[in-house]
Amino acid sequence: MDFFEVVRRRRSIRRFRKEEVPQESVDRMLKAAFKAPSSRGRRPWHFIVVKDREMLERLSQAKQGGGAKGLEEASVGIVLVAEERRSGVWVEDLSVAATYLLLSATALGLGSFWIQIRGRYRENGESSEEYVKDLLGIPPGYRVLSIIAVGLPGEVKEPHGEDEYIPEQVHQERW
Numbered sequence: 001m002d003f004f005e006v007v008r009r010r011r012s013i014r015r016f017r018k019e020e021v022p023q024e025s026v027d028r029m030l031k032a033a034f035k036a037p038s039s040r041g042r043r044p045w046h047f048i049v050v051k052d053r054e055m056l057e058r059l060s061q062a063k064q065g066g067g068a069k070g071l072e073e074a075s076v077g078i079v080l081v082a083e084e085r086r087s088g089v090w091v092e093d094l095s096v097a098a099t100y101l102l103l104s105a106t107a108l109g110l111g112s113f114w115i116q117i118r119g120r121y122r123e124n125g126e127s128s129e130e131y132v133k134d135l136l137g138i139p140p141g142y143r144v145l146s147i148i149a150v151g152l153p154g155e156v157k158e159p160h161g162e163d164e165y166i167p168e169q170v171h172q173e174r175w
């Protein structure tokens with residue numbers, strides 16, 4: 001699929017079919033993410049690939065408001081973790097890598113969506129990040145940005161359209 005077609009078709013897919021995502025597809029997504037640009041080429045990222053159903057279920061409770069619920073049905077959750085001291089701009093570094101994962105999933109015919117963990121909270125007021133770190137044994141000095149849920153698409157969404165381009169938000173030469 002042409003790159004711009006991938007960009008057009010990428011939507012947040014939160015319902016998944018039961019079939020598992022082939023390991024080869026997960027590997028291709030991860031290999032793409034490692035090619036993402038990062039500040040000073042520091043690549044501060046670590047990826048935790050979670051397939052265990054019970055763990056996915058527990059991770060789906062990482063934040064209030066149901067924003068992580070789709071993980072219950074996902075085949076894989078890829079948790080994006082940064083070594084904090086390796087980059088002062090790890091949020092940006094990991095966000096780019098996360099975007100590579102999302103676009104790769106679309107290119108491979110998979111559904112995916114971003115679950116924000118950093119700066120989010122659970123129903124009981126606990127930090128989502130601490131909850132995920134505890135569950136997955138992530139050591140001190142490492143931060144959790146997000147989880148990318150991946151699976152065979154269980155819902156169909158319209159691709160993005162040209163009407164989403166807003167000329168008023170594009171400025172030529174200066175504001």
Ligand SMILES: Cc1cc2nc3c(=O)[nH]c(=O)nc-3n(C[C@H](O)[C@H](O)[C@H](O)COP(=O)(O)O)c2cc1C
Pocket residue numbers: 010011012013014067068113114115116117
């Ligand atoms: C930084 C960021 C955080 C997001 N957090 C969540 C989330 O926690 N749960 C969720 O279901 N979707 C989340 N999303 C997905 C957005 O809701 C989604 O991208 C947006 O509504 C546009 O829809 P689309 O992805 O289908 O184009 C997040 C996206 C970004 C970029």
